[in-house]
Amino acid sequence: xxxxxxxxxxxxxxxxxxxxxxxxxxxxxxxxxxxxxxxxxxxxxxxxxxxxxxxxxxxxxxxxxxxxxxxxxxxxxxxxxxxxxxxxxxxxxxxxxxxxxxxxxxxxxxxxxxxxxxxxxxxxxxxxxxxxxxxxxxxxxxxxxxxxxxxxxxxxxxxxxxxxxxxxxxxxxxxxxxxxxxxxxxxxxxxxxxxxxxxxxxxxxxxxxxxxxxxxxxxxxxxxxxxxxxxxxxxxxxxxxxxxxxxxxxxxxxxxxxxxxxxxxxxxxxxxxxxxxxxxxxxxxxxxxxxxxxxxxxxxxxxxxxxxxxxxxxxxxxxxxxxxxxxxxxxxxxxxxxxxxxxxxxxxxxxxxxxxxxxxxxxxxxxxxxxxxxxxxxxxxxxxxxxxxxxxxxxxxxxxxxxxxxxxxxxxxxxxxxxxxxxxxxxxxxxxxxxxxxxxxxxxxxxxxxxxxxxxxxxxxxxxxxxxxxxxxxxxxxxxxxxxxxxxxxx
Numbered sequence: 001x002x003x004x005x006x007x008x009x010x011x012x013x014x015x016x017x018x019x020x021x022x023x024x025x026x027x028x029x030x031x032x033x034x035x036x037x038x039x040x041x042x043x044x045x046x047x048x049x050x051x052x053x054x055x056x057x058x059x060x061x062x063x064x065x066x067x068x069x070x071x072x073x074x075x076x077x078x079x080x081x082x083x084x085x086x087x088x089x090x091x092x093x094x095x096x097x098x099x100x101x102x103x104x105x106x107x108x109x110x111x112x113x114x115x116x117x118x119x120x121x122x123x124x125x126x127x128x129x130x131x132x133x134x135x136x137x138x139x140x141x142x143x144x145x146x147x148x149x150x151x152x153x154x155x156x157x158x159x160x161x162x163x164x165x166x167x168x169x170x171x172x173x174x175x176x177x178x179x180x181x182x183x184x185x186x187x188x189x190x191x192x193x194x195x196x197x198x199x200x201x202x203x204x205x206x207x208x209x210x211x212x213x214x215x216x217x218x219x220x221x222x223x224x225x226x227x228x229x230x231x232x233x234x235x236x237x238x239x240x241x242x243x244x245x246x247x248x249x250x251x252x253x254x255x256x257x258x259x260x261x262x263x264x265x266x267x268x269x270x271x272x273x274x275x276x277x278x279x280x281x282x283x284x285x286x287x288x289x290x291x292x293x294x295x296x297x298x299x300x301x302x303x304x305x306x307x308x309x310x311x312x313x314x315x316x317x318x319x320x321x322x323x324x325x326x327x328x329x330x331x332x333x334x335x336x337x338x339x340x341x342x343x344x345x346x347x348x349x350x351x352x353x354x355x356x357x358x359x360x361x362x363x364x365x366x367x368x369x370x371x372x373x374x375x376x377x378x379x380x381x382x383x384x385x386x387x388x389x390x391x392x393x394x395x396x397x398x399x400x401x402x403x404x405x406x407x408x409x410x411x412x413x414x415x416x417x418x419x420x421x422x423x424x425x426x427x428x429x430x431x432x433x434x435x436x437x438x439x440x441x442x443x444x445x446x447x448x449x450x451x452x453x454x455x456x457x458x459x460x461x462x463x464x465x466x467x468x469x470x471x472x473x474x475x476x477x478x479x480x481x482x483x484x485x486x487x488x489x490x491x
Contacts, residue, residue, distance in 0.1 A: 004205040004248075005216070006241045008171050009163035010233075011223075012178060013156050014188045015130070015196040016059045021153035022129045023050030023093065023292075028155075030194045034148035042129075042153030044089030049291055056155040057100070057295060059187040060127050061305050063157060064101025066181055066312055067122050071302045075100045077289040082279070086132030086147045094158075096286040099126035100295070106161075106181070107314060108173045109332075120174050121162035130154040133195075151195070157187075163202065168237040172230050175199065176336070180313050184339045192228060199227045203240045207248065219244045223278050226264045236265040240272050316342060324355035333363050340377050341367070344384050351388020354395050361387060365408060381415035389418045400476040402469075403427050430474045438471050439464070439483045453488050461485060 021028060024041035040048035064071050078096040104122035132152040137143025159178065165171050179190045179197065190197040201224045206216040222244065224236045240263070260278035265271075311319070313335050320331040334345050341362065349358035366387070370377060390407055393399035399407060399422060410421040422428070442464045443450055452460035461484045468480040 004207045007163045008165035009202040010161045011200040012159045013198040016155040018055045022155035037150040067104040069101035069104030076294040077292040078286045081285040086134045094128035095126035099124040101125045120164045123160040125159040168234040221260045223262045330359045347384035348388045352391030
Protein backbone atom coordinates (compact mmCIF):
# COMPACT_ATOMS: atom_id res chain seq x y z
CA UNK A 1 0.00 0.00 0.00
CA UNK A 2 1.54 3.31 -1.11
CA UNK A 3 1.63 6.25 1.31
CA UNK A 4 0.79 8.65 -1.50
CA UNK A 5 -1.75 9.22 -4.27
CA UNK A 6 -0.58 9.59 -7.87
CA UNK A 7 -2.14 12.54 -9.71
CA UNK A 8 -2.07 12.29 -13.50
CA UNK A 9 -3.18 14.55 -16.32
CA UNK A 10 -2.56 13.75 -19.99
CA UNK A 11 -1.93 15.93 -23.03
CA UNK A 12 -2.69 14.04 -26.23
CA UNK A 13 -1.60 15.49 -29.59
CA UNK A 14 -3.67 14.06 -32.43
CA UNK A 15 -2.80 14.57 -36.09
CA UNK A 16 -6.05 15.27 -37.93
CA UNK A 17 -6.94 13.31 -41.04
CA UNK A 18 -6.70 16.16 -43.54
CA UNK A 19 -5.12 16.01 -46.98
CA UNK A 20 -3.26 19.29 -46.49
CA UNK A 21 -1.64 21.25 -43.68
CA UNK A 22 -3.39 23.62 -41.29
CA UNK A 23 -2.49 26.90 -42.99
CA UNK A 24 -1.26 25.95 -46.47
CA UNK A 25 -1.89 23.48 -49.29
CA UNK A 26 1.12 21.22 -48.66
CA UNK A 27 0.38 17.51 -48.36
CA UNK A 28 0.53 15.62 -45.04
CA UNK A 29 1.49 12.23 -46.51
CA UNK A 30 3.64 10.17 -44.16
CA UNK A 31 6.98 8.85 -45.44
CA UNK A 32 7.60 11.35 -48.23
CA UNK A 33 11.17 12.34 -49.03
CA UNK A 34 12.42 14.87 -46.43
CA UNK A 35 11.60 18.53 -47.06
CA UNK A 36 9.52 17.82 -50.17
CA UNK A 37 6.16 18.82 -48.63
CA UNK A 38 6.95 22.43 -47.80
CA UNK A 39 6.16 25.91 -49.09
CA UNK A 40 6.84 29.53 -48.03
CA UNK A 41 3.96 29.41 -45.53
CA UNK A 42 5.02 26.35 -43.53
CA UNK A 43 8.68 27.38 -43.84
CA UNK A 44 7.79 30.73 -42.26
CA UNK A 45 9.32 32.81 -45.06
CA UNK A 46 8.83 36.61 -44.89
CA UNK A 47 5.72 37.88 -46.62
CA UNK A 48 3.88 34.55 -46.64
CA UNK A 49 0.34 34.49 -45.22
CA UNK A 50 -1.58 31.55 -43.76
CA UNK A 51 -5.00 30.39 -44.98
CA UNK A 52 -7.05 28.26 -42.55
CA UNK A 53 -7.91 24.65 -43.44
CA UNK A 54 -11.70 24.42 -43.07
CA UNK A 55 -11.63 20.63 -42.79
CA UNK A 56 -9.39 20.78 -39.72
CA UNK A 57 -11.90 23.06 -38.00
CA UNK A 58 -14.73 20.66 -38.87
CA UNK A 59 -12.84 17.67 -37.42
CA UNK A 60 -12.07 19.63 -34.25
CA UNK A 61 -15.76 20.44 -33.77
CA UNK A 62 -16.74 16.80 -34.33
CA UNK A 63 -14.22 15.69 -31.72
CA UNK A 64 -15.38 18.31 -29.26
CA UNK A 65 -19.01 17.24 -29.61
CA UNK A 66 -18.06 13.57 -29.14
CA UNK A 67 -16.11 14.52 -26.00
CA UNK A 68 -19.13 16.35 -24.55
CA UNK A 69 -17.31 19.68 -24.83
CA UNK A 70 -18.71 23.17 -25.09
CA UNK A 71 -18.10 24.67 -28.53
CA UNK A 72 -17.67 28.45 -28.04
CA UNK A 73 -19.12 30.73 -30.66
CA UNK A 74 -15.86 32.69 -30.92
CA UNK A 75 -12.34 31.26 -31.09
CA UNK A 76 -9.08 32.90 -32.11
CA UNK A 77 -5.48 32.10 -33.00
CA UNK A 78 -2.41 32.95 -30.94
CA UNK A 79 1.33 32.90 -31.41
CA UNK A 80 3.19 30.75 -28.91
CA UNK A 81 6.79 31.96 -28.78
CA UNK A 82 9.58 29.46 -28.25
CA UNK A 83 12.67 28.36 -30.07
CA UNK A 84 13.00 24.85 -31.47
CA UNK A 85 15.46 24.10 -34.28
CA UNK A 86 12.65 22.45 -36.26
CA UNK A 87 10.15 25.30 -35.75
CA UNK A 88 11.22 27.56 -38.62
CA UNK A 89 9.02 30.56 -37.73
CA UNK A 90 10.31 30.78 -34.15
CA UNK A 91 6.71 30.58 -32.92
CA UNK A 92 3.83 28.11 -33.14
CA UNK A 93 0.37 29.15 -34.28
CA UNK A 94 -1.87 27.73 -31.58
CA UNK A 95 -4.80 28.71 -29.34
CA UNK A 96 -4.41 30.11 -25.84
CA UNK A 97 -7.36 31.59 -23.91
CA UNK A 98 -10.14 30.98 -26.45
CA UNK A 99 -9.82 27.36 -27.66
CA UNK A 100 -12.19 25.83 -30.19
CA UNK A 101 -13.60 23.33 -27.62
CA UNK A 102 -13.48 23.15 -23.81
CA UNK A 103 -15.00 21.69 -20.62
CA UNK A 104 -15.88 18.17 -21.70
CA UNK A 105 -15.48 14.62 -20.39
CA UNK A 106 -14.75 11.05 -21.41
CA UNK A 107 -15.99 8.04 -19.47
CA UNK A 108 -13.76 5.02 -18.92
CA UNK A 109 -14.48 1.64 -17.36
CA UNK A 110 -13.69 1.09 -13.69
CA UNK A 111 -10.31 -0.46 -12.91
CA UNK A 112 -11.87 -3.71 -11.70
CA UNK A 113 -14.91 -5.62 -12.94
CA UNK A 114 -18.10 -4.45 -11.28
CA UNK A 115 -16.81 -1.01 -10.31
CA UNK A 116 -18.58 2.08 -11.60
CA UNK A 117 -17.28 3.85 -14.71
CA UNK A 118 -15.09 6.89 -14.15
CA UNK A 119 -15.61 10.26 -15.80
CA UNK A 120 -12.37 11.99 -16.79
CA UNK A 121 -12.81 15.71 -17.37
CA UNK A 122 -11.44 17.33 -20.52
CA UNK A 123 -10.04 20.81 -19.96
CA UNK A 124 -9.86 21.74 -23.63
CA UNK A 125 -9.14 20.47 -27.10
CA UNK A 126 -7.50 23.14 -29.22
CA UNK A 127 -6.05 23.36 -32.71
CA UNK A 128 -2.42 24.08 -33.44
CA UNK A 129 0.25 23.44 -36.05
CA UNK A 130 2.99 20.85 -35.63
CA UNK A 131 6.72 21.53 -35.75
CA UNK A 132 9.21 19.69 -37.96
CA UNK A 133 11.35 16.74 -36.95
CA UNK A 134 15.00 16.72 -35.90
CA UNK A 135 17.06 13.62 -36.75
CA UNK A 136 20.30 12.99 -34.88
CA UNK A 137 23.18 10.65 -35.62
CA UNK A 138 23.46 8.74 -32.33
CA UNK A 139 26.28 6.45 -33.38
CA UNK A 140 29.39 6.18 -31.23
CA UNK A 141 31.33 8.31 -33.71
CA UNK A 142 28.68 11.00 -33.67
CA UNK A 143 27.62 12.97 -36.70
CA UNK A 144 25.23 15.55 -38.06
CA UNK A 145 21.79 16.58 -36.88
CA UNK A 146 19.40 17.19 -39.75
CA UNK A 147 15.89 18.60 -39.94
CA UNK A 148 12.88 17.41 -41.93
CA UNK A 149 10.18 20.09 -42.21
CA UNK A 150 7.56 17.92 -43.93
CA UNK A 151 5.61 17.74 -40.67
CA UNK A 152 5.82 21.51 -39.98
CA UNK A 153 2.32 22.98 -40.21
CA UNK A 154 0.49 19.64 -39.95
CA UNK A 155 -2.84 20.15 -38.12
CA UNK A 156 -2.90 18.90 -34.54
CA UNK A 157 -5.69 18.76 -32.00
CA UNK A 158 -4.25 18.88 -28.48
CA UNK A 159 -6.65 17.22 -26.02
CA UNK A 160 -5.84 18.17 -22.43
CA UNK A 161 -7.38 16.29 -19.51
CA UNK A 162 -7.87 17.49 -15.97
CA UNK A 163 -5.61 15.70 -13.42
CA UNK A 164 -8.36 13.14 -12.72
CA UNK A 165 -6.40 9.94 -13.32
CA UNK A 166 -4.99 8.09 -10.33
CA UNK A 167 -2.95 5.22 -11.75
CA UNK A 168 -1.04 4.16 -14.84
CA UNK A 169 -3.79 1.60 -15.54
CA UNK A 170 -6.40 4.36 -15.58
CA UNK A 171 -4.18 6.42 -17.89
CA UNK A 172 -3.93 3.51 -20.32
CA UNK A 173 -7.70 2.92 -20.17
CA UNK A 174 -8.30 6.61 -20.92
CA UNK A 175 -5.91 6.54 -23.89
CA UNK A 176 -7.44 3.36 -25.28
CA UNK A 177 -10.95 4.81 -25.06
CA UNK A 178 -9.86 8.13 -26.56
CA UNK A 179 -8.05 6.42 -29.44
CA UNK A 180 -11.09 4.23 -30.09
CA UNK A 181 -13.38 7.26 -30.16
CA UNK A 182 -11.12 9.19 -32.54
CA UNK A 183 -10.77 6.27 -34.96
CA UNK A 184 -14.55 5.62 -34.87
CA UNK A 185 -15.08 9.24 -35.86
CA UNK A 186 -12.40 9.02 -38.55
CA UNK A 187 -10.77 12.25 -37.36
CA UNK A 188 -7.35 10.55 -37.13
CA UNK A 189 -5.74 7.16 -37.75
CA UNK A 190 -4.00 7.55 -34.33
CA UNK A 191 -0.94 5.68 -35.61
CA UNK A 192 1.69 6.22 -32.91
CA UNK A 193 4.45 4.72 -35.06
CA UNK A 194 3.86 7.48 -37.61
CA UNK A 195 3.43 10.21 -35.01
CA UNK A 196 -0.32 10.64 -35.52
CA UNK A 197 -0.91 10.33 -31.78
CA UNK A 198 1.58 11.56 -29.18
CA UNK A 199 1.21 11.68 -25.42
CA UNK A 200 2.75 13.80 -22.66
CA UNK A 201 1.97 12.83 -19.06
CA UNK A 202 1.88 15.29 -16.17
CA UNK A 203 2.57 13.47 -12.90
CA UNK A 204 2.88 14.45 -9.27
CA UNK A 205 2.06 12.99 -5.85
CA UNK A 206 -0.28 13.96 -3.06
CA UNK A 207 1.08 12.85 0.31
CA UNK A 208 -1.21 12.78 3.37
CA UNK A 209 -0.34 15.44 5.96
CA UNK A 210 -1.30 14.48 9.52
CA UNK A 211 -1.14 18.14 10.54
CA UNK A 212 -3.60 19.14 7.81
CA UNK A 213 -5.60 16.10 6.57
CA UNK A 214 -7.77 18.23 4.28
CA UNK A 215 -4.74 19.51 2.33
CA UNK A 216 -2.16 16.86 1.44
CA UNK A 217 1.39 17.82 0.57
CA UNK A 218 2.14 17.83 -3.16
CA UNK A 219 5.32 17.16 -5.08
CA UNK A 220 6.24 19.42 -8.03
CA UNK A 221 4.54 18.47 -11.30
CA UNK A 222 6.73 16.65 -13.83
CA UNK A 223 5.81 16.51 -17.52
CA UNK A 224 7.07 13.31 -19.16
CA UNK A 225 7.85 13.40 -22.89
CA UNK A 226 9.05 10.88 -25.52
CA UNK A 227 6.20 8.45 -24.83
CA UNK A 228 5.82 6.42 -28.03
CA UNK A 229 3.37 3.74 -26.87
CA UNK A 230 0.61 3.27 -24.31
CA UNK A 231 2.81 0.69 -22.61
CA UNK A 232 5.54 3.32 -22.34
CA UNK A 233 3.01 5.69 -20.76
CA UNK A 234 2.24 3.07 -18.10
CA UNK A 235 5.88 2.32 -17.34
CA UNK A 236 6.89 5.99 -17.28
CA UNK A 237 4.11 6.96 -14.86
CA UNK A 238 4.92 4.08 -12.51
CA UNK A 239 8.63 4.90 -12.57
CA UNK A 240 8.11 8.62 -12.11
CA UNK A 241 5.71 8.15 -9.18
CA UNK A 242 8.29 5.97 -7.43
CA UNK A 243 11.10 8.40 -8.21
CA UNK A 244 9.15 11.37 -6.84
CA UNK A 245 8.26 9.43 -3.68
CA UNK A 246 11.89 8.56 -3.05
CA UNK A 247 12.95 12.14 -3.77
CA UNK A 248 10.28 13.53 -1.44
CA UNK A 249 11.36 11.21 1.36
CA UNK A 250 14.97 12.28 0.91
CA UNK A 251 14.43 16.03 0.57
CA UNK A 252 10.90 16.82 1.74
CA UNK A 253 10.51 19.21 -1.22
CA UNK A 254 6.89 20.19 -1.82
CA UNK A 255 4.96 22.19 -4.38
CA UNK A 256 6.36 25.70 -4.56
CA UNK A 257 9.70 24.69 -3.06
CA UNK A 258 11.06 23.24 -6.31
CA UNK A 259 10.37 24.15 -9.94
CA UNK A 260 8.15 22.09 -12.19
CA UNK A 261 10.23 19.96 -14.52
CA UNK A 262 10.13 18.38 -17.96
CA UNK A 263 11.68 14.91 -18.12
CA UNK A 264 12.17 12.55 -21.04
CA UNK A 265 11.37 8.84 -20.96
CA UNK A 266 14.30 6.56 -21.78
CA UNK A 267 12.47 3.45 -22.93
CA UNK A 268 15.54 1.19 -23.09
CA UNK A 269 16.68 2.06 -19.55
CA UNK A 270 13.07 2.45 -18.30
CA UNK A 271 13.85 5.70 -16.45
CA UNK A 272 12.92 9.37 -16.81
CA UNK A 273 15.75 11.85 -17.30
CA UNK A 274 15.70 15.58 -16.55
CA UNK A 275 15.52 17.82 -19.64
CA UNK A 276 14.63 21.32 -18.45
CA UNK A 277 12.49 23.30 -16.05
CA UNK A 278 8.87 23.23 -17.17
CA UNK A 279 7.65 26.45 -18.78
CA UNK A 280 4.60 28.35 -17.56
CA UNK A 281 2.17 29.99 -19.97
CA UNK A 282 3.79 33.40 -19.38
CA UNK A 283 7.09 32.03 -20.67
CA UNK A 284 5.54 31.56 -24.12
CA UNK A 285 4.52 35.23 -24.45
CA UNK A 286 1.24 34.44 -26.20
CA UNK A 287 -0.39 37.15 -28.25
CA UNK A 288 -3.19 37.07 -30.87
CA UNK A 289 -1.98 36.10 -34.33
CA UNK A 290 -2.28 39.18 -36.57
CA UNK A 291 -2.40 37.12 -39.78
CA UNK A 292 -5.50 35.03 -38.99
CA UNK A 293 -9.07 36.16 -38.43
CA UNK A 294 -10.99 34.72 -35.47
CA UNK A 295 -13.34 31.83 -36.22
CA UNK A 296 -17.06 32.16 -35.49
CA UNK A 297 -18.94 28.87 -35.03
CA UNK A 298 -22.73 29.19 -35.00
CA UNK A 299 -25.11 27.12 -32.90
CA UNK A 300 -26.65 25.75 -36.12
CA UNK A 301 -23.26 24.40 -37.23
CA UNK A 302 -22.79 22.60 -33.91
CA UNK A 303 -26.34 21.20 -34.10
CA UNK A 304 -25.67 19.80 -37.57
CA UNK A 305 -22.58 18.03 -36.23
CA UNK A 306 -24.56 16.56 -33.31
CA UNK A 307 -27.30 15.27 -35.60
CA UNK A 308 -24.80 13.65 -37.99
CA UNK A 309 -22.73 12.11 -35.16
CA UNK A 310 -22.39 8.32 -35.59
CA UNK A 311 -23.10 5.91 -32.74
CA UNK A 312 -20.10 6.21 -30.42
CA UNK A 313 -18.27 3.29 -28.76
CA UNK A 314 -19.84 3.62 -25.29
CA UNK A 315 -23.39 3.64 -26.66
CA UNK A 316 -22.56 0.85 -29.10
CA UNK A 317 -21.20 -1.43 -26.37
CA UNK A 318 -24.39 -0.93 -24.36
CA UNK A 319 -26.61 -1.65 -27.38
CA UNK A 320 -24.76 -4.88 -28.20
CA UNK A 321 -25.45 -6.04 -24.65
CA UNK A 322 -29.13 -5.02 -24.56
CA UNK A 323 -30.19 -5.85 -28.13
CA UNK A 324 -27.92 -8.82 -28.88
CA UNK A 325 -27.60 -10.25 -25.39
CA UNK A 326 -23.81 -10.17 -25.44
CA UNK A 327 -21.73 -10.13 -22.28
CA UNK A 328 -19.93 -6.92 -21.36
CA UNK A 329 -16.67 -8.67 -22.24
CA UNK A 330 -17.78 -9.73 -25.74
CA UNK A 331 -19.23 -6.29 -26.46
CA UNK A 332 -16.00 -4.65 -25.35
CA UNK A 333 -13.85 -6.96 -27.50
CA UNK A 334 -15.96 -6.34 -30.61
CA UNK A 335 -16.26 -2.56 -30.25
CA UNK A 336 -12.66 -2.28 -29.08
CA UNK A 337 -11.54 -3.89 -32.34
CA UNK A 338 -12.81 -0.90 -34.28
CA UNK A 339 -15.72 0.35 -36.31
CA UNK A 340 -15.11 -1.90 -39.32
CA UNK A 341 -15.19 -5.12 -37.27
CA UNK A 342 -18.22 -3.93 -35.29
CA UNK A 343 -20.21 -3.29 -38.46
CA UNK A 344 -19.04 -6.66 -39.81
CA UNK A 345 -20.26 -8.41 -36.64
CA UNK A 346 -23.69 -6.80 -36.83
CA UNK A 347 -24.12 -8.00 -40.44
CA UNK A 348 -23.02 -11.52 -39.46
CA UNK A 349 -25.45 -11.59 -36.52
CA UNK A 350 -28.34 -10.31 -38.66
CA UNK A 351 -27.73 -12.96 -41.35
CA UNK A 352 -26.94 -15.85 -39.01
CA UNK A 353 -29.78 -15.31 -36.59
CA UNK A 354 -27.65 -16.10 -33.52
CA UNK A 355 -25.88 -13.09 -32.02
CA UNK A 356 -23.83 -15.11 -29.52
CA UNK A 357 -22.50 -17.56 -32.12
CA UNK A 358 -21.75 -14.61 -34.40
CA UNK A 359 -19.74 -13.01 -31.58
CA UNK A 360 -17.81 -16.24 -30.99
CA UNK A 361 -16.90 -16.63 -34.67
CA UNK A 362 -15.92 -12.97 -35.10
CA UNK A 363 -13.90 -12.60 -31.89
CA UNK A 364 -12.26 -16.02 -31.94
CA UNK A 365 -11.84 -17.01 -35.58
CA UNK A 366 -11.96 -13.87 -37.71
CA UNK A 367 -9.61 -11.91 -35.43
CA UNK A 368 -7.32 -14.96 -35.19
CA UNK A 369 -6.91 -14.97 -38.96
CA UNK A 370 -6.35 -11.20 -39.06
CA UNK A 371 -3.64 -11.42 -36.39
CA UNK A 372 -1.96 -14.43 -38.00
CA UNK A 373 -1.89 -12.96 -41.51
CA UNK A 374 -1.48 -9.29 -40.63
CA UNK A 375 -4.39 -8.50 -42.97
CA UNK A 376 -7.14 -5.98 -42.45
CA UNK A 377 -10.72 -7.22 -42.42
CA UNK A 378 -11.31 -5.65 -45.82
CA UNK A 379 -8.43 -7.73 -47.23
CA UNK A 380 -9.95 -11.08 -46.23
CA UNK A 381 -12.11 -12.97 -48.75
CA UNK A 382 -14.91 -13.23 -46.24
CA UNK A 383 -18.14 -11.28 -46.78
CA UNK A 384 -20.20 -10.88 -43.63
CA UNK A 385 -23.16 -12.49 -45.38
CA UNK A 386 -21.16 -15.66 -46.09
CA UNK A 387 -20.15 -16.11 -42.46
CA UNK A 388 -23.71 -15.32 -41.41
CA UNK A 389 -25.15 -17.99 -43.75
CA UNK A 390 -22.65 -20.50 -42.36
CA UNK A 391 -23.83 -19.74 -38.83
CA UNK A 392 -27.46 -20.03 -39.95
CA UNK A 393 -26.74 -23.57 -41.21
CA UNK A 394 -25.12 -24.47 -37.88
CA UNK A 395 -28.19 -23.16 -36.03
CA UNK A 396 -30.52 -25.10 -38.36
CA UNK A 397 -28.56 -28.32 -37.83
CA UNK A 398 -27.51 -28.50 -41.48
CA UNK A 399 -23.82 -28.02 -40.68
CA UNK A 400 -22.27 -29.99 -37.80
CA UNK A 401 -20.32 -27.75 -35.44
CA UNK A 402 -17.36 -30.11 -35.75
CA UNK A 403 -17.15 -29.44 -39.52
CA UNK A 404 -17.82 -25.70 -39.39
CA UNK A 405 -14.14 -24.83 -39.01
CA UNK A 406 -13.37 -26.68 -42.28
CA UNK A 407 -16.09 -24.71 -44.06
CA UNK A 408 -14.80 -21.44 -42.56
CA UNK A 409 -11.26 -22.15 -43.77
CA UNK A 410 -12.54 -22.90 -47.28
CA UNK A 411 -14.56 -19.69 -47.35
CA UNK A 412 -11.37 -17.80 -46.57
CA UNK A 413 -9.11 -19.70 -48.96
CA UNK A 414 -11.34 -19.83 -52.03
CA UNK A 415 -14.00 -17.21 -51.46
CA UNK A 416 -16.76 -19.67 -52.42
CA UNK A 417 -20.26 -19.56 -50.95
CA UNK A 418 -21.30 -21.79 -48.06
CA UNK A 419 -23.22 -24.37 -50.12
CA UNK A 420 -20.28 -24.92 -52.49
CA UNK A 421 -17.86 -25.16 -49.57
CA UNK A 422 -20.04 -27.80 -47.88
CA UNK A 423 -20.49 -29.73 -51.13
CA UNK A 424 -16.75 -29.78 -51.87
CA UNK A 425 -16.09 -31.10 -48.35
CA UNK A 426 -18.81 -33.75 -48.66
CA UNK A 427 -20.82 -32.27 -45.83
CA UNK A 428 -24.53 -33.00 -45.84
CA UNK A 429 -27.16 -32.84 -43.18
CA UNK A 430 -27.84 -36.19 -41.51
CA UNK A 431 -31.48 -37.14 -41.17
CA UNK A 432 -32.61 -37.38 -37.54
CA UNK A 433 -33.91 -40.93 -38.04
CA UNK A 434 -30.48 -42.00 -39.32
CA UNK A 435 -28.81 -40.48 -36.26
CA UNK A 436 -31.22 -42.35 -33.95
CA UNK A 437 -30.50 -45.63 -35.75
CA UNK A 438 -26.73 -45.06 -35.42
CA UNK A 439 -27.09 -44.29 -31.70
CA UNK A 440 -29.21 -47.42 -31.07
CA UNK A 441 -26.57 -49.57 -32.77
CA UNK A 442 -23.75 -48.03 -30.73
CA UNK A 443 -25.61 -48.43 -27.42
CA UNK A 444 -26.33 -52.08 -28.16
CA UNK A 445 -22.64 -52.67 -28.90
CA UNK A 446 -21.39 -50.82 -25.78
CA UNK A 447 -23.30 -52.07 -22.70
CA UNK A 448 -20.55 -50.90 -20.31
CA UNK A 449 -20.97 -47.30 -21.46
CA UNK A 450 -24.72 -47.61 -20.95
CA UNK A 451 -24.14 -48.92 -17.42
CA UNK A 452 -21.68 -46.10 -16.62
CA UNK A 453 -24.17 -43.47 -17.77
CA UNK A 454 -26.94 -45.09 -15.72
CA UNK A 455 -24.59 -44.96 -12.73
CA UNK A 456 -24.32 -41.19 -13.13
CA UNK A 457 -21.22 -40.88 -15.33
CA UNK A 458 -22.78 -38.99 -18.24
CA UNK A 459 -19.34 -38.09 -19.62
CA UNK A 460 -18.89 -41.76 -20.56
CA UNK A 461 -21.16 -41.21 -23.57
CA UNK A 462 -18.41 -39.11 -25.14
CA UNK A 463 -16.68 -42.31 -26.23
CA UNK A 464 -19.57 -42.98 -28.61
CA UNK A 465 -19.21 -39.75 -30.53
CA UNK A 466 -16.04 -40.82 -32.34
CA UNK A 467 -17.67 -44.15 -33.25
CA UNK A 468 -20.71 -42.30 -34.62
CA UNK A 469 -18.49 -40.14 -36.84
CA UNK A 470 -16.80 -43.26 -38.17
CA UNK A 471 -20.20 -44.46 -39.36
CA UNK A 472 -21.12 -41.05 -40.77
CA UNK A 473 -18.57 -38.17 -40.78
CA UNK A 474 -21.43 -35.67 -40.93
CA UNK A 475 -22.94 -36.80 -37.65
CA UNK A 476 -23.28 -33.84 -35.31
CA UNK A 477 -21.49 -34.59 -32.01
CA UNK A 478 -23.96 -32.58 -29.98
CA UNK A 479 -26.97 -34.41 -31.40
CA UNK A 480 -25.28 -37.82 -31.01
CA UNK A 481 -24.63 -37.12 -27.35
CA UNK A 482 -28.16 -35.83 -26.71
CA UNK A 483 -29.84 -38.75 -28.52
CA UNK A 484 -27.72 -41.36 -26.73
CA UNK A 485 -28.57 -39.85 -23.32
CA UNK A 486 -32.25 -39.73 -24.21
CA UNK A 487 -32.26 -43.39 -25.32
CA UNK A 488 -30.44 -44.53 -22.18
CA UNK A 489 -32.84 -42.58 -19.96
CA UNK A 490 -35.83 -44.11 -21.76
CA UNK A 491 -34.42 -47.59 -21.05
